[in-house]
Amino acid sequence: MTSITRSYILRTTPIRSNLKQFSATATETNNNGSTPPEPKEKSEEKLETKPDQKASGPSEAEITLQKEKAKLEETMKDIKDKYMRALAETENVRRRMKNQVDDAKIFGIQGFCKDLLEVADILGKATESVPKEELKEENIHLKNLFQGLTMTESQLLKVFNKHGLEQIAPSEGEKFDPFVHEAMFEVPTPDKDAEATIAVITKKGYKLQSRTIRPALVGVYKPT
Numbered sequence: 001m002t003s004i005t006r007s008y009i010l011r012t013t014p015i016r017s018n019l020k021q022f023s024a025t026a027t028e029t030n031n032n033g034s035t036p037p038e039p040k041e042k043s044e045e046k047l048e049t050k051p052d053q054k055a056s057g058p059s060e061a062e063i064t065l066q067k068e069k070a071k072l073e074e075t076m077k078d079i080k081d082k083y084m085r086a087l088a089e090t091e092n093v094r095r096r097m098k099n100q101v102d103d104a105k106i107f108g109i110q111g112f113c114k115d116l117l118e119v120a121d122i123l124g125k126a127t128e129s130v131p132k133e134e135l136k137e138e139n140i141h142l143k144n145l146f147q148g149l150t151m152t153e154s155q156l157l158k159v160f161n162k163h164g165l166e167q168i169a170p171s172e173g174e175k176f177d178p179f180v181h182e183a184m185f186e187v188p189t190p191d192k193d194a195e196a197t198i199a200v201i202t203k204k205g206y207k208l209q210s211r212t213i214r215p216a217l218v219g220v221y222k223p224t
Contacts (some may be wrong), residue, residue, distance in 0.1 A: 123153040168205030182215040185220040194221040
C-alpha cells in the first residue's frame with residue numbers, strides 16, 4: 001500500500017463515521033415516530049408568543065368606550081324624557097288657551113246679558129200688572145199698550161235665545177235644583193211627599209250656554 005492510498009483512507013474514515021452516526025439517528029427517529037428536537041431559538045420564539053395568544057379581558061380603551069357609551073345613553077334617555085314632558089305641557093297649554101278663547105267668545109256678553117235681564121223683568125212685571133178684565137174694546141188704549149209690551153217682551157226673549165240666553169221658569173211642584181234655583185223662603189205643607197219641591201216663583205232665572213248667570217228665586221215646601 002502506497003503512502004497516497006494510506007493518506008486517503010485516513011482522511012475519509014471520520015466522514016464515514018459521521019455518516020453512519022447520522023444514519024443511525026435518523027433510523028431511530030423514524031422507528032419511534034417522533035420528530036427531532038427543534039433548535040433552541042425556535043422554542044424560545046414559541047414561548048415568547050404564548051402571552052400574546054392568551055390575552056384575556058377587555059383593554060383599558062374598550063372599558064373607557066363602554067363607560068362613555070353608557071353615559072351617552074343615559075343622557076339621551078334624560079333628554080328624551082324632558083322632550084316628551086315639554087310636548088305634553090305645550091299641548092296642555094294649547095288646550096287651556098283654546099278653552100279660554102272659546103269661553104271668552106261665548107261668555108263675553110255675560111255682563112251685557114245681566115244688564116238686559118232687568119229690562120226683561122220690568123217688561124214682565126208690566127204685562128202681569130194689567131188686569132185681564134180691563135182689556136176690552138172700550139179701553140182700546142190700554143189694550144194697545146198691553147199688546148205692545150207683550151210683543152216687546154216676546155221679541156226680547158227671541159234675541160236672548162238667539163245668543164244662547166235661556167229663561168229658567170220652574171213650575172210649582174218641580175224638584176228643587178240648587179244649581180238653577182235659589183230658595184228664598186219655606187212654605188209649610190202637610191204633604192210629606194212635597195218636601196224640597198217648588199211652591200212659589202218670585203223671579204225667573206236665566207242661563208247662558210248652560211251656565212247659570214242668575215238662578216230663579218223660589219219658595220220651597222217644607223212638611224210640617
